[in-house]
Amino acid sequence: MTPCFNWFEVVYYWFGLKFYDIVAGRRLLHLSRYYSVDESVELFPTLAKNSHDRSLRGTVVYYDGQMNDSRLNVGLACTAAVVGAAILNYAEVVSLIKDESGERIIGARIRDTLSGKEFDAFAKVVVNAAGPFCDSVRKMANNDVVPMISPSSGVHIVLPDYYSPDGMGLIVPKTKDGRVVFMLPWLGRTVAGTTDSSTAITMLPEPHEDEIQFILDAICDYLNVQVRRSDVLSAWSGIRPLAMDPSAKNTESISRDHVVFEDYPGLITITGGKWTTYRSMAEDAVNAAIRSGNLKPANGCVTDHLHILGGYGWDPASFTVLAQNYKRMKRTYGGKIIPGAMDSAVSKHLSHAYGTLATQVASIAQNEGLGKRLAHGYPFLEAEVAYCARHEYCESAVDFIARRCRLAFLDTDAAGRALPRIIEILALERKWDKARQKLELQKGKDFLETFKSSKNAQFRDGKHNGKNIFSTFVSFLHFE
Numbered sequence: 001m002t003p004c005f006n007w008f009e010v011v012y013y014w015f016g017l018k019f020y021d022i023v024a025g026r027r028l029l030h031l032s033r034y035y036s037v038d039e040s041v042e043l044f045p046t047l048a049k050n051s052h053d054r055s056l057r058g059t060v061v062y063y064d065g066q067m068n069d070s071r072l073n074v075g076l077a078c079t080a081a082v083v084g085a086a087i088l089n090y091a092e093v094v095s096l097i098k099d100e101s102g103e104r105i106i107g108a109r110i111r112d113t114l115s116g117k118e119f120d121a122f123a124k125v126v127v128n129a130a131g132p133f134c135d136s137v138r139k140m141a142n143n144d145v146v147p148m149i150s151p152s153s154g155v156h157i158v159l160p161d162y163y164s165p166d167g168m169g170l171i172v173p174k175t176k177d178g179r180v181v182f183m184l185p186w187l188g189r190t191v192a193g194t195t196d197s198s199t200a201i202t203m204l205p206e207p208h209e210d211e212i213q214f215i216l217d218a219i220c221d222y223l224n225v226q227v228r229r230s231d232v233l234s235a236w237s238g239i240r241p242l243a244m245d246p247s248a249k250n251t252e253s254i255s256r257d258h259v260v261f262e263d264y265p266g267l268i269t270i271t272g273g274k275w276t277t278y279r280s281m282a283e284d285a286v287n288a289a290i291r292s293g294n295l296k297p298a299n300g301c302v303t304d305h306l307h308i309l310g311g312y313g314w315d316p317a318s319f320t321v322l323a324q325n326y327k328r329m330k331r332t333y334g335g336k337i338i339p340g341a342m343d344s345a346v347s348k349h350l351s352h353a354y355g356t357l358a359t360q361v362a363s364i365a366q367n368e369g370l371g372k373r374l375a376h377g378y379p380f381l382e383a384e385v386a387y388c389a390r391h392e393y394c395e396s397a398v399d400f401i402a403r404r405c406r407l408a409f410l411d412t413d414a415a416g417r418a419l420p421r422i423i424e425i426l427a428l429e430r431k432w433d434k435a436r437q438k439l440e441l442q443k444g445k446d447f448l449e450t451f452k453s454s455k456n457a458q459f460r461d462g463k464h465n466g467k468n469i470f471s472t473f474v475s476f477l478h479f480e
Helices: 007-027 037-043 069-082 131-141 209-220 275-293 318-325 344-367 382-391 397-404 412-430 434-449
Strands: 002-004 033-035 058-061 091-098 105-112 118-122 125-128 149-159 170-172 181-186 189-193 234-243 258-264 267-272 327-331 337-341 475-477
Touching: 002 007, 002 170, 007 058, 033 037, 037 058, 069 344, 069 397, 091 118, 091 131, 105 125, 125 131, 125 275, 131 149, 131 234, 131 258, 131 267, 149 209, 181 209, 189 209, 234 267, 258 275, 267 275, 318 344, 327 344, 344 382, 382 397, 382 412, 397 412, 397 434, 412 434
Parallel strands: 125 267
Antiparallel strands: 002 058, 033 058, 091 105, 105 118, 125 475, 149 189, 149 234, 170 181, 181 189, 258 267, 327 337
């Protein structure tokens, strides 16, 4: 929903979004349309009718897709493994390997950051897809390369669900200071953002209080409810790898589009871009690798027809099968385990997060007594921790709360309360001793300290040491 405060804005946004509908073509979700002031407030009850002494003239509503980025990310890795890729996380590229002439990259020296062991991996082509860190990898081949990355900081905050109605978000294309601000329903809560400012590249960026306050102030101008700092459940910062083509004649070509570049034979770098175009990015990178290595693949690009693991056979009603066929197991205070219903909230969550593989998670919940929720008010189950350890490369508690589910991003306080139980389950799966469990708890607390919620003061029992493990994925393409 885009609020309009004069009739020019109504016409301008309406025409712009109708063009958006046309461009979408057969992939259009629903037609955009104009809503009167009364209709708008009915759809979005917290929307203010007045802002900066301006009166609302109506809104223009358009439709877009939404996804769970942590689940899609791990789904990509698991899908790649199923179709033949070798997946390795907690792997750090130490150096690149050149051929005897020194003129071509033929592999990389890799360190396992969990064991400390190093090994060589050879490939006909190496693809560097390290996001904001891609320049560091490029410098391993040639220390004099022209940087490609102009890092930008993006801060988001999470608020309770009552700030936005289910299924309807708010976007303001141009605030009073010229920025874009949005407020969207996301995973049962409301996510708001965003900032866009230059930043340094760090392993674990943190949001500044003034950035959080800017977002709160910006959305406050468009709501009829009091926007309180105490309502912030979580706040985090990320780094956008805005890219510039090194071969460009000027520096004005920095954009949000992706760039594919081979500045050293055998090393393809792809950076920039966004989730919306990730398949197109992947196709461009693979095509560049094919040209670089003079490879002869047996098939053309198949991404147009390839579903993410768990997507085959899934439909929006799949959650009803879980609700009908499975029970959740609950622990009672008497030590007994009794069955509980697989309610709609949990079954919908499992279905959306795991697709058709949700039945495996439900089976663990039912058969192994891991059906309890990890945090009050959230649908995440204990069984998911065990499933992610067994099937999704989950090696730490932080992996789960941040990279397999989004609990840390949704509610820092809830994630902190869930940490001990998550570590207890992972300890059984990974055979951790007491020392490792204590270390995992401390790492989890340190990680959650970087999320500036209004409730995580309990985790600030020591100075943040910043010793969080960062995992960079580098893909090696080898065609027979």
